[in-house]
Amino acid sequence: AQSVTQPDIHITVSEGASLELRCNYSYGATPYLFWYVQSPGQGLQLLLKYFSGDTLVQGIKGFEAEFKRSQSSFNLRKPSVHWSDAAEYFCAVKTLRDTGNQFYFGTGTSLTVIP
Amino acid sequence: NAGVTQTPKFRILKIGQSMTLQCTQDMNHNYMYWYRQDPGMGLKLIYYSVGAGITDKGEVPNGYNVSRSTTEDFPLRLELAAPSQTSVYFCASSYSILGTGELFFGEGSRLTVL
Numbered sequence: 001a002q003s004v005t006q007p008d009i010h011i012t013v014s015e016g017a018s019l020e021l022r023c024n025y026s027y028g029a030t031p032y033l034f035w036y037v038q039s040p041g042q043g044l045q046l047l048l049k050y051f052s053g054d055t056l057v058q059g060i061k062g063f064e065a066e067f068k069r070s071q072s073s074f075n076l077r078k079p080s081v082h083w084s085d086a087a088e089y090f091c092a093v094k095t096l097r098d099t100g101n102q103f104y105f106g107t108g109t110s111l112t113v114i115p
Numbered sequence: 116n117a118g119v120t121q122t123p124k125f126r127i128l129k130i131g132q133s134m135t136l137q138c139t140q141d142m143n144h145n146y147m148y149w150y151r152q153d154p155g156m157g158l159k160l161i162y163y164s165v166g167a168g169i170t171d172k173g174e175v176p177n178g179y180n181v182s183r184s185t186t187e188d189f190p191l192r193l194e195l196a197a198p199s200q201t202s203v204y205f206c207a208s209s210y211s212i213l214g215t216g217e218l219f220f221g222e223g224s225r226l227t228v229l
Contacts, residue, residue: 034217043205043220051215100165101211103218107157
């Protein structure tokens with residue numbers, strides 16, 4: 001069965017420090033992978049997505065993610081965090097099925113940024 | 116540029132009451148989804164639709180019903196509300212061309228059942 005694991009429930013980083021949020025997936029076929037960000041009281045916004053090709057994907061707001069098939073991982077990174085990056089981050093995998101495409105989400109990682 | 120619009124944003128229900136969460140999208144997406152979000156649990160799929168007239172259950176469909184009479188609208192019906200249905204509900208839509216396409220989310224509807 002497909003699943004997404006985000007092992008870090010909460011992360012605190014200092015402003016200007018680098019960031020890496022972990023995501024591992026379980027899916028038999030080639031995965032379609034996504035990172036979303038959710039600010040308090042808001043809906044989810046797409047940061048980046050991976051379908052195929054280059055395994056290093058660039059997204060909005062200076063984020064990037066690297067797909068590593070051997071590790072079943074899709075970790076999100078940012079070289080220098082800004083206070084406005086404080087939010088909840090969700091990793092998701094999309095499965096393609098005859099009955100319809102479905103998206104499965106991890107439980108999220110909450111990011112706190114300290115001055 | 117409306118995208119996905121959900122109403123209402125907030126609602127308080129009494130146990131046993133019923134209500135409908137409305138969702139409409141103006142992007143001509145064929146796929147639409149309803150998720151619920153509970154603290155520490157991520158998003159769980161309630162129902163989804165691959166097009167007008169076609170709906171299917173997700174992971175947590177019990178206590179909910181949906182319909183899809185048009186491409187644009189995908190309302191979620193709660194019958195006999197229970198405290199376990201207290202949650203934040205998100206509607207989302209997606210296109211699918213050769214499997215590509217991400218989810219576009221509404222801003223959510225916060226429901227409290229007392």
